[in-house]
Amino acid sequence: MCFVGVLSCRYGFAQDPDSLFLQGNTHYRNAAFAEAVDCYEALRKAQWESPSLYYNLANSYFKLNKISLAILNYERVLLIDPGHKDAKFNLSLANEQIVDKIEAINEQFGRRLYVNLLSFYSADTWAKISISCFIVALLALFLYFFGKRVGQKKAGFFIGVLCFLFSISGFWLAHLSQARLTAADLAIVFAPSVTVKSNPTAVSTDLFILHEGTKVKILNQDGAWRQVQLVDRSEGWLKVEDIEIINN
Amino acid sequence: MKTIIGLLIFLFSFSALAGDVTFTASAPSVVREGGEFQVTYGINAAGGKDLQVNFPASFKILFGPMVGAGSIASNINGVVSSRVNYTYAYTLRATTGGKIEIPPAQINVGGKLYKSNALVVNVLSLSDVERAEQKAKEDERKNQVLIRAFVSKQKVYEQEAIMYTLKLYTRVKVRTPSNKLPSFSGFITHEVDLGQNYTSSVDSYNGLDYNVFTIYQCLLFPQHAGEFVIAPTEMELSVEERVSGGNSHIFGNVFSASRVVKTELKSNQVKVQVKALPTPKPSDFSGAVGKFSLNTSLNTKKLNVNEPITYKATLKGTGNINLIAPIHPNFSSDFDTYDPKVNVKTQVTGSGLQGSVYTELLAIPRFRGEYTLGEVSMSYFDPQAEKYKRLKSPVYNISVASLANDEDSTTERRIGGTSGVRDLVLKEDVARLGEDIRFISTSALVWSQRGARFFGTRMFYLSYLLPLLLALVLFFLLRKHIKALSDVKGRKNKQANSMAKKSLRQAYKKMKADDVEGFYEEVLRALWDYVTHKLFINLADLSKENAEAILLDHGVDAEQVASFFAIIDLCEFARYAPQKEVGGMDRVYEQASIVIGKMESEIKRKKNA
Numbered sequence: 038m039c040f041v042g043v044l045s046c047r048y049g050f051a052q053d054p055d056s057l058f059l060q061g062n063t064h065y066r067n068a069a070f071a072e073a074v075d076c077y078e079a080l081r082k083a084q085w086e087s088p089s090l091y092y093n094l095a096n097s098y099f100k101l102n103k104i105s106l107a108i109l110n111y112e113r114v115l116l117i118d119p120g121h122k123d124a125k126f127n128l129s130l131a132n133e134q135i136v137d138k139i140e141a142i143n144e145q146f147g148r149r150l151y152v153n154l155l156s157f158y159s160a161d162t163w164a165k166i167s168i169s170c171f172i173v174a175l176l177a178l179f180l181y182f183f184g185k186r187v188g189q190k191k192a193g194f195f196i197g198v199l200c201f202l203f204s205i206s207g208f209w210l211a212h213l214s215q216a217r218l219t220a221a222d223l224a225i226v227f228a229p230s231v232t233v234k235s236n237p238t239a240v241s242t243d244l245f246i247l248h249e250g251t252k253v254k255i256l257n258q259d260g261a262w263r264q265v266q267l268v269d270r271s272e273g274w275l276k277v278e279d280i281e282i283i284n285n
Numbered sequence: 286m287k288t289i290i291g292l293l294i295f296l297f298s299f300s301a302l303a304g305d306v307t308f309t310a311s312a313p314s315v316v317r318e319g320g321e322f323q324v325t326y327g328i329n330a331a332g333g334k335d336l337q338v339n340f341p342a343s344f345k346i347l348f349g350p351m352v353g354a355g356s357i358a359s360n361i362n363g364v365v366s367s368r369v370n371y372t373y374a375y376t377l378r379a380t381t382g383g384k385i386e387i388p389p390a391q392i393n394v395g396g397k398l399y400k401s402n403a404l405v406v407n408v409l410s411l412s413d414v415e416r417a418e419q420k421a422k423e424d425e426r427k428n429q430v431l432i433r434a435f436v437s438k439q440k441v442y443e444q445e446a447i448m449y450t451l452k453l454y455t456r457v458k459v460r461t462p463s464n465k466l467p468s469f470s471g472f473i474t475h476e477v478d479l480g481q482n483y484t485s486s487v488d489s490y491n492g493l494d495y496n497v498f499t500i501y502q503c504l505l506f507p508q509h510a511g512e513f514v515i516a517p518t519e520m521e522l523s524v525e526e527r528v529s530g531g532n533s534h535i536f537g538n539v540f541s542a543s544r545v546v547k548t549e550l551k552s553n554q555v556k557v558q559v560k561a562l563p564t565p566k567p568s569d570f571s572g573a574v575g576k577f578s579l580n581t582s583l584n585t586k587k588l589n590v591n592e593p594i595t596y597k598a599t600l601k602g603t604g605n606i607n608l609i610a611p612i613h614p615n616f617s618s619d620f621d622t623y624d625p626k627v628n629v630k631t632q633v634t635g636s637g638l639q640g641s642v643y644t645e646l647l648a649i650p651r652f653r654g655e656y657t658l659g660e661v662s663m664s665y666f667d668p669q670a671e672k673y674k675r676l677k678s679p680v681y682n683i684s685v686a687s688l689a690n691d692e693d694s695t696t697e698r699r700i701g702g703t704s705g706v707r708d709l710v711l712k713e714d715v716a717r718l719g720e721d722i723r724f725i726s727t728s729a730l731v732w733s734q735r736g737a738r739f740f741g742t743r744m745f746y747l748s749y750l751l752p753l754l755l756a757l758v759l760f761f762l763l764r765k766h767i768k769a770l771s772d773v774k775g776r777k778n779k780q781a782n783s784m785a786k787k788s789l790r791q792a793y794k795k796m797k798a799d800d801v802e803g804f805y806e807e808v809l810r811a812l813w814d815y816v817t818h819k820l821f822i823n824l825a826d827l828s829k830e831n832a833e834a835i836l837l838d839h840g841v842d843a844e845q846v847a848s849f850f851a852i853i854d855l856c857e858f859a860r861y862a863p864q865k866e867v868g869g870m871d872r873v874y875e876q877a878s879i880v881i882g883k884m885e886s887e888i889k890r891k892k893n894a
Contacts, residue, residue, distance in 0.1 A: 054732050065725050084735045089726035096725050127722040159733070164740035168748045175756045182760070211740040 054085040058093075065097055073097040088118040096127065104134045105249045105281075109225045112252065112283045116218060119156050135250030152217075160215040167207030174200035224265070224280040226251045233273030237262030244273040253280065306330040308392055310401040318382045318411045319419040321347060326373040326390055326401055335393040336373055341385055343408075347546060349375030382410030428493060430455045432520055432552040436505075437635070440558050442668045444574035444605045446504045446637035448477075451518055451552060454488065454495035458525040460545070467516035469505060475607060477502040477633045504638055506605050510561030518552040562666055567673050573665035575604010575637060579612070581661070581678035589686050590653050594620075596646040598678065603639040604665070607631055611644040614661050614678070618716060620648040653687040781818035785811045785881050789874065796870045804870055805860040808877050812853060815881050819888060845887060848880050 061076030077094040095110030111128040114121050158166070177200060180193030226247050235242040237259040247253070247267075256272065257264035263280065266272045312324040326336065340346060350373040358367040379385070387404040411419060430453070437448040449469075453459070479502060488497045507513060523545045562574070577600055584595045598612040611627045623646070631640030650656070658681040664673050739745055777784075788811030795803040816836070817823065836846045855873055 055728075062725055062727060081735075085732055086735045087730070087732050089728070089730065093725040096722055099722050123723040123726075130720065130722055161739040164745055168745070171749055172752050175752050178756070179759075183763075183766070215738065215740055 054080055054083075054087075054090075058090065061093060061097075065093065065100075068100075070097045070100040074101065086117075088114045088121055088124070091117075092121065092124050092127075095124070095131075099127065099131055104131055105225055105227050107131050108135070108250050108252070109281055109283060112223065112225065116223075116284055117156070117159075119152050132250070136248035137251045155210060155214045155217060158210075158214075160211045160218065163207050163211035163214060167204045167211060170200045170204035170207055174198075174204060218284060221282045221284055222255045223283045224253055224255055224263075225249075225283065226253060226279060227281045228279035231275050231279040233265070233275050235273060237264070237274045241274075245271065247275070255280075255282070306394060306397075306399060308390075308399040308401045310387070310390060310404050312387065312404045312406055314405070315407045315409060316379050317409050318379055318416075319423075321376060321378050322406070324375045324377060324387065324404065326350075326392070328371050328392060328394065328399065329368055330394045331369050331371065333371055333392045333394045336390060337392070338375065338390040339388045340375070340377065341387065343379065343381040343383075343385060344377040344387070344406075345380055347376045347378055349373075349377075351375075379406070379408040382408045384408075428491070429457045430459060430522070430524055430548060430550060431490070431495070432500075432518060432550045433490075434515070434518060434552040434555050436515070436555050436557055439556065440560070441507065442560050442574060442666065443507055443510050443562050444572060444608070444666070445668045446475075446506050446575075446605065447557060448635070449501075449503050449505050449515065449555070450499060451501040453498045453500050453520075454490055455498070455524075456493065456495055460523045460525070463522070464501065464518055464520040466501070466518055469503075469515065471509060471511075471513055472505040472507055473605075473608065475504040475506070475631075475633070475638060477504065504633060505557075506608065507557070507559040510559050513557045513559060515555045515557065517554045520550045520552070522548060522550065524548045563672075567664040567675065569662045569675070570664040570666070570673060571610060573604060573606075573609045573663065574668060575602055575606065575665065576667055576669075577602030577604060577606075577665050577676060579663065579676040579678060581612070581614075583658070583681050583683070586681065587684050587686070588650070590650055593647050593649050594683065596644075596648065596658075598644045598646075598661070599641055600644075600663075600676075601641040602665075603634065603637050606638055606640045606642060609642060611642055612661055612663065612678070613644075614646065615659055616646075616648045617656050618718065619652045619654070619656070620650050622646060622648045650683075650685040653685045656683045656685065657681070658683060777818040778821065781815050782881070782885050784818065785815040788814065789878060789881075792877075793874060796874060801870070802860060805856045805873070808873060809853065809856050809860075812849065812856075812877060812881070815884070816849070819884070842887060845880070845884050848876075849884070852876050852880055 057076055057080050061073045061080075064070070064073035064076060074094065074097045077090055077097065080090055081094070091110045091113040095107045095114065098104075098110065099107040108128065108131050111124050111131060114124040115128070118124075174197045177193045177197035181190050181197060182193075184190045184193055226249050229249050231247050232243050233245050233247055235244050251267070253265035253267055255263050256266050258277075259274075261277055262274045263277050264272060264274050265280070306329060308326065308328045310324065310326050313322050316322045324340075326338070336350065338350075353372040353374065354369065355372075356367055356369045358365065384405060384407050387406065389400045389403050391398055391400050393399075433452050433454060435450045435452065437450075438445075441447055451464070479499065485496055485498045488495055501518075505515075524547075525545055579598065579600050581596070581598045584597075588594055596614055596616075598614075600606070600609065600612060607629065611625060613625070616622050625644050625646040627645075628643040629640065630643075631638050633639075660680050661678040662675055663677075664675045666673050788807055792804050792807035792811065795807055820836075833846060833850065836849070837843065852873065855876075859870075859873065
């Protein structure tokens with residue numbers, strides 16, 4: 038039974054993600070965390086994604102004490118759903134386990150609001166909203182032209198203009214949301230210990246040492262080197278193989 | 286021969302008569318290979334110290350230095366003189382043949398360093414036969430004393446005890462052994478106390494009989510699996526050697542028939558193969574190997590708040606009992622527990638360490654209730670049965686009652702009264718026991734395929750384009766209709782007739798309601814509205830004066846115009862000079878309808894013509 042479970046975990050066909058997901062959950066409940074990881078990763082390999090999938094995967098890695106992988110997946114959850122309370126809480130516990138203690142500069146309120154608005158709906162949902170508003174605008178225009186009464190024409194005009202503006206906003210939000218998700222500029226350090234240098238060469242000054250589990254932002258690249266920035270705004274260069282990009 | 290040499294040396298020492306300090310070395314000039322000989326250093330002064338000798342490697346020091354002292358007093362012709370003579374003698378064995386030089390020795394007398402003369406000793410090589418004979422003697426000497434190391438078992442499991450024994454095999458008298466034990470890395474050792482006297486027995490080994498003494502024993506517990514090699518034990522002891530004739534040294538015979546020689550011995554090394562404990566190991570297995578039994582008890586199962594309860598556990602058995610952690614039951618956090626008292630008793634037996642671990646734990650409940658003390662389980666590995674066995678303590682149900690009377694309750698307060706005694710419990714913060722991540726999501730709710738996007742795809746842009754195109758097409762097709770709709774005047778024209786009829790109906794209602802003024806107002810409105818709408822005339826441009834002219838201009842028949850204005854006049858007259866003329870309104874109504882009807886058909890006719 039267990040063997041079959043493992044086998045089916047490995048081949049996450051794109052048939053029904055829920056069954057494989059529930060299988061993974063059962064493994065987790067039985068404290069068989071490695072098997073749970075197999076199920077969840079199989080789903081991910083089959084290109085399924087969901088905040089819950091990443092959350093459960095991160096929890097399983099946490100239980101296996103693979104903290105960097107746990108942090109990576111919690112960040113994936115928060116990228117899609119920044120308001121996920123459980124992922125935030127567990128991430129804070131995971132961050133207590135990593136070696137580097139970096140004083141984070143608090144996110145500005147405006148920025149947080151912006152991100153929350155963007156991620157309220159997915160990019161595709163914003164796109165659909167935009168299209169719907171556009172169609173309603175066209176219908177309103179119809180009302181304007183074909184309405185017999187002045188009241189109808191007025192209503193048609195105003196609704197048309199309003200919906201057209203909504204449509205444009207929806208389009209813009211969809212664009213921004215998509216850009217945010219596909220920007221591959223956040224990463225987690227995976228190498229147990231990496232020395233960050235001042236220039237993208239091995240013979241430059243050592244600036245500071247980072248340990249696995251620390252989150253960095255990629256600013257620039259030069260060959261195999263990446264310029265990274267920490268949460269406290271320090272910058273330096275390291276090799277791409279030492280980090281793992283979050284939305285990969 | 287010997288005495289002559291002795292005398293010669295004696296005489297040599299006289300050279301010190303001159304008052305000089307002389308330091309001389311002497312040795313036989315010819316020695317046989319394997320033979321023993323003595324090198325003597327003599328100094329004719331007292332207070333010599335830091336004697337440094339430098340014997341070549343082929344001369345093995347057997348014994349030395351032996352210090353001798355002598356003094357001679359002489360009275361020659363009244364001159365009394367005395368001199369002293371100190372000798373330092375080394376007994377050496379020549380191990381190789383050839384002419385071998387002994388470099389000078391050095392001694393410090395009164396701050397001055399004196400050097401002796403160098404010596405040359407001619408060591409005669411032995412023939413093969415002689416060499417073999419000598420080797421046999423050497424072996425025999427070697428075989429006089431042996432150390433052997435034993436282990437009770439060579440194939441064991443991890444943590445299974447083996448007994449390491451060192452036995453001294455000897456055919457001669459030995460004294461004061463001191464040993465350097467091997468490091469026993471990878472094992473935990475438990476030394477066995479052998480008491481003051483070494484037990485002895487008799488055994489034969491390699492054809493020779495020996496007295497056997499057990500000089501050291503310890504239990505070894507291997508801490509991991511693999512092949513272990515226990516290094517040999519090295520030992521230094523003083524062996525009494527009987528000196529035989531032949532290669533004897535000069536002074537030996539004089540003093541004793543045997544001598545004490547320091548010998549270094551080395552035991553054999555021992556190999557032990559340790560098997561790993563089988564996996565999977567039970568979750569409550571923490572390294573106990575052997576045979577054990579567990580006995581637990583509680584002194585009571587019913588008690589009051591703040592009274593102590595004692596949990597006793599005894600683990601008995603044979604095995605690595607000294608390495609087992611004491612049993613720890615899990616009292617609920619409502620109990621205050623105190624450090625357990627642990628008593629470990631062990632004794633060594635042939636199969637390992639036998640003993641017991643006694644644990645006593647005191648707990649005091651702070652709150653009343655029914656509590657369950659869960660079972661304590663411990664797994665151990667039985668190496669003989671080659672499997673894991675589990676020991677379990679039973680589950681205990683403890684009931685804790687609150688105190689019956691007021692006297693000493695520190696955790697409970699009461700509100701007194703004749704009836705209705707209420708207990709109050711001191712409030713406490715919720716105790717944080719631990720921290721863990723939150724549980725997983727039990728349902729995924731929203732699934733999406735990674736990389737599957739709608740925004741920005743062709744489909745997306747088409748969803749804008751298609752409705753737009755559709756709208757444009759429709760607009761194009763219906764443009765005439767739009768134009769017509771936006772032609773307000775045209776619409777009004779078409780609707781003029783129906784509008785007029787509507788107005789007349791309103792007038793009729795007013796007539797029925799006896800609203801004279803309203804009636805005439807409506808009729809007027811109907812008439813004027815009809816005319817202006819039908820003929821595209823602005824009402825503002827129309828006044829009573831130019832109306833006639835304009836109407837004629839617009840091609841209305843003179844007859845129609847006349848009847849039109851007749852009605853208008855009538856209405857206005859009636860309006861401003863109201864006379865309740867019954868039937869008058871009827872007539873006006875009728876006439877108005879007729880006029881409008883006529884104008885309508887006239888215009889239609891003109892249009893169709």
